[in-house]
Amino acid sequence: MSIVATRFAxxxxxxxxxxxVRTALFNWLLAKKNKGKYYLRIxxxxxxRSKEEFKKQIISSLAWLGIKHDGEEYIQSKNIEKHVEIAxxxxxxxxxxxxxxxxxxxxxxxxxxxxxxxPYVYNRKWxxxxxxxxxxxxxxxxxxxxxISGNTVIxxxxxxxxxISNSTIEDFVILRKDKSPTYxxxxxxxxxxxxxxxxIRGDDHMINSFKQKQIYEAMEWEVPEFAHIxxxxxxxxxxxxxxxxxxxxxxYIKIGIMPDALRNxxxxxxxxxxxxxxxxxxxxxxxxxxxxxGKSPSKLDMSRIHSINETYxxxxxxxxxxxxxxxxxxxxxxxxxxxxxxxxxxxxxxLKNKAKTLHDIWKNSQYIIRNKIDIGSxxxxxxxxxxTKIIGDFISQYEKLDKPSRENLxxxxxxxxxxxxxxxxxxxxxxxxxxxxxxxxxxxxxxILSLDKDEVIKRLKDxx
Numbered sequence: 043m044s045i046v047a048t049r050f051a052x053x054x055x056x057x058x059x060x061x062x063v064r065t066a067l068f069n070w071l072l073a074k075k076n077k078g079k080y081y082l083r084i085x086x087x088x089x090x091r092s093k094e095e096f097k098k099q100i101i102s103s104l105a106w107l108g109i110k111h112d113g114e115e116y117i118q119s120k121n122i123e124k125h126v127e128i129a130x131x132x133x134x135x136x137x138x139x140x141x142x143x144x145x146x147x148x149x150x151x152x153x154x155x156x157x158x159x160x161p162y163v164y165n166r167k168w169x170x171x172x173x174x175x176x177x178x179x180x181x182x183x184x185x186x187x188x189x190i191s192g193n194t195v196i197x198x199x200x201x202x203x204x205x206i207s208n209s210t211i212e213d214f215v216i217l218r219k220d221k222s223p224t225y226x227x228x229x230x231x232x233x234x235x236x237x238x239x240x241x242i243r244g245d246d247h248m249i250n251s252f253k254q255k256q257i258y259e260a261m262e263w264e265v266p267e268f269a270h271i272x273x274x275x276x277x278x279x280x281x282x283x284x285x286x287x288x289x290x291x292x293x294y295i296k297i298g299i300m301p302d303a304l305r306n307x308x309x310x311x312x313x314x315x316x317x318x319x320x321x322x323x324x325x326x327x328x329x330x331x332x333x334x335x336g337k338s339p340s341k342l343d344m345s346r347i348h349s350i351n352e353t354y355x356x357x358x359x360x361x362x363x364x365x366x367x368x369x370x371x372x373x374x375x376x377x378x379x380x381x382x383x384x385x386x387x388x389x390x391x392x393l394k395n396k397a398k399t400l401h402d403i404w405k406n407s408q409y410i411i412r413n414k415i416d417i418g419s420x421x422x423x424x425x426x427x428x429x430t431k432i433i434g435d436f437i438s439q440y441e442k443l444d445k446p447s448r449e450n451l452x453x454x455x456x457x458x459x460x461x462x463x464x465x466x467x468x469x470x471x472x473x474x475x476x477x478x479x480x481x482x483x484x485x486x487x488x489x490i491l492s493l494d495k496d497e498v499i500k501r502l503k504d505x506x
Contacts, residue, residue, distance in 0.1 A: 046078030047239045049116075050104075051229065053085045054096035057290040058103050060342075061244060061274045061282060064308045068271060069242045070109045071309075071330040081236055082111035085118045087228055103291045107301050108323060116236060118228055125223035125231050128261065129184050129216050137260040138216060140182035141168040163212040184217035186226070186257065194252050199269040199332045201245065206252050214253055230254040234263050242332075245270035269332050272312055272339045279341060294347070296374055298400030300358070300366060303351040312340040320353060348398040355397055360390045363403075370400040378411065385410050385492060392488040409478035410492060415501055421475045425505065429472035432458055433502050436473060446495060448487050455486075476505035 050066035052058060066082075073080035082104070086092040101115065132138040141164075143151075148164075155162040168174065169187060189208040196204045216227035223231075229250075233241060241251070251268050258265045274282045282289055294304055302323070309326055310319065313334045321329065355363065364387045371378055378386065386393070386407050393406045409415065439454045440446070458469045470486040477489050477498065490498055 045237070045239065046073055046076035047081065047237050048073045048078070048242060049081040049083050049233070049236060049238050050111075051083040051085050051118075051232075052100050053088060053091075054093055054100060055088060055091040056096055057292050058100050059282075059290055060294070060308075063104075063107065063109075063291050064274065064311060065243055065271065066104060066109050067107075067305060067308050068269075068313075068330075068332075068335070069240075070111075071327055072240060072242065072332065073112075074327045075330050078239070079112045080109075081113065081116055081238075083116040083118060083232060083236070085225070085228070087119050087122065087223065087225075089119075099292070103295075106295065107291070107305055109305075116232070118232060121228075121232060121235065122223060124235065125228045126217065126221060128231050129223060129227055132186065132216070132257070132260060133184060135260065136187070138184050138186050139169055139171070139213075141185045141213075141215075142174075142177055142180045142182045143167060144177075144180050163210070164214075166213055169213060181219040183215045183219055185213040186216050186253070186260075188213050188253070188256060194255060196248075196251055196255060196268050199240075199267055200335045201248075201270050201337060204248065204270075206249075211249075211252060211256070216257075226250065226253050227257065230257045233266060234258070234261070238266050240267045240269060242269045242271065244273050246273060269335070271335055272337060274311065275339045275341045277342055277344065281339075282342060298370055298374075298402065298404070299347060299351050300354045300400070302358075303354040304347070306354075307347050307350050311342075312336050320350070352398045355394050355400075355403070360387070360394075363390060363394065367400055367403055371404055374401075375404055382411055389488070389492040392484050392492075395484070406484060409483070409489070415477070415479040415504075417475060417479045417505070421479065421481060424475060424481065425472055428462065428464065428468065430506060432462055432464075432469055433472055433476060433506060435461065436469075437499060437502055440495075441499060443495075446491060448491065451487050451490060472505075473502070476502045 048069035050062070050069050052062055052066075070080045072078075082101070084097055084100070086097065104111070129138065133140070143164075147167075151165055152162045164185070168182075168185075188211045192208050193205050194208055194211070198204050214226055215224050217223055233254075248270050251270070255265055276282045291304075305323070305326070306321055309321060309330070313330070313336070315321075315329050315334055318329075364383075367386075367390075368378060368383070389407065389410065390403070393403050397403045397406060435458055436454060439457070443450055455466070455469055458464075459466060462469075471481050474483055474486055474489065475481055477486075477493065478484075483489065484492075493501075
């Protein structure tokens with residue numbers, strides 16, 4: 043296969059899992075690194091669980107992350123006729139057979155294996171049916187005739203050579219009683235039809251790769267390269283599941299993680315290049331290779347995600363940052379009042395200080411967004427007689443300013459410290475409480491300069 047072609051093949055049965063996102067990223071990077079094609083295949087043959095809303099969410103989420111697929115989305119259900127055709131062809135070639143075992147029989151076999159403490163493997167009753175009488179009341183499934191002797195070997199690009207005894211691979215179903223194809227058949231046929239050269243997926247798919255390789259060989263198709271990447275574990279070292287709070291891509295978007303930051307983190311989650319930590323999108327493409335992927339599971343580290351996100355927040359162009367902030371507020375908080383947007387934009391330089399997420403910036407900007415400042419009971423306790431005098435004196439001097447600046451504000455604050463024989467904290471704290479409702483927040487000079495002069499005076503007078 044001369045052209046590198048990869049795919050990401052999620053099922054639209056729920057939100058996009060973070061492990062799936064990393065798989066998509068690695069497939070995308072390998073394709074772009076080799077100037078190949080990266081495709082998105084929606085495996086929607088499970089009609090009961092597949093939902094249109096999840097399909098849309100998967101597509102939009104990947105686009106948000108900057109992982110764009112080539113061409114239109116490949117919808118698996120549209121190719122079912124081809125899947126059935128290949129099943130029938132395998133049957134004719136002698137690589138598959140009709141199995142008339144009832145569900146009751148299969149359940150009995152499973153129960154017997156359970157009692158013996160051994161894994162269930164179909165007993166191949168109908169593999170060589172001979173004189174077995176075909177029941178009239180049972181619709182058959184079609185099973186693939188897996189190899190019985192020898193071994194199947196996969197030269198895995200991450201894990202190295204993997205070997206399995208063929209005796210452990212059951213004669214798996216490829217066509218159900220209702221003539222619907224199973225995953226093993228559909229995925230194999232689609233990968234062939236799409237001319238996929240490299241299949242990158244989680245190492246929990248290893249057994250599927252052994253099964254699918256046998257279908258490739260039976261059909262005399264060119265077998266793609268396989269790469270099985272380790273799974274992502276939670277912070278407590280267990281396999282990440284949908285029950286974890288940070289299991290889906292949406293979980294990260296909701297707390298205000300930047301797309302570039304998350305993509306950078308997922309790249310480094312199980313892959314490394316020397317001691318480099320931060321990668322631009324182009325650097326990710328240029329430097330990525332499967333040799334750098336580790337063989338052991340990676341542990342999710344939320345503190346590291348926040349750290350990388352903080353780096354991106356600090357370094358990104360502020361106009362671009364505001365676009366992300368505005369989108370975040372629109373989708374997960376409350377849309378910005380248009381009249382406040384310019385104030386927030388010009389204030390980003392200090393609002394983003396100490397912010398690790400877009401949510402932090404949004405939270406820090408609330409004093410700008412809200413028309414009325416709510417002051418808590420604890421903060422009100424800090425406004426004593428001295429505080430009141432300081433605020434009053436500040437208003438008197440501030441009102442005389444033609445154009446407030448950091449320089450003339452510093453002079454006012456210095457005079458207040460000297461006149462009241464106090465310190466910067468006792469001057470700045472009551473002013474901050476009056477202006478934003480909290481003793482914690484941005485620097486007092488930044489706060490004052492971000493607000494209109496009339497608004498500063500109004501808020502401080504409301505406190506008196």
